[in-house]
Amino acid sequence: MKFGDKLREQRKKKGLTQKELGEAIGVTRATLNNYERGFSHPAHSVYFKIAEYFGINVNYFLTEDEEFLTEAAEKYGRRGLAQAEVILEQAAAMFAGGELSEEDQIAFMHEMQGLFLDSKNRARDKFTPRKYKKAR
DSSP: OOOHHHHHHHHTTTTHHHHHHHHHOOOHHHHHHHHHTTTOOOOOOHHHHHHHHHHHOOOHHOOHHHHHHHHHHHHHHHHHHHHHHHHHHHHHHHHTTTOOOOHHHHHHHHHHHHHHHHHHHHHHHSSSSSSSSSOO
């Protein structure tokens, strides 16, 4: 689930309008609307205000790992999903107790996810026998 969808879901659970939530976290209704529609993302500090307001760990709003896992499963099957899960687990373990900022951790995770998907595509193109390749 993308950030905007998560934000809209939490706002509706509390029965708030965009204007009410915007006032509570210090942004305009139009800005909140852009967040929910995926046209923009908040500054890092605003993520924390949103998480605090809803009483949710900020990582819920910052991560979109489930999309990565879904894409890996759809494109590469069970094995690709298992490999993607290992990457996420190992990266999370690598950050444990570290001094890397949360923003840098997120940037790293997005890069790792992109590298994984690119590598899988290149490997598929390189090692799939011609007779199994779809006509392009």
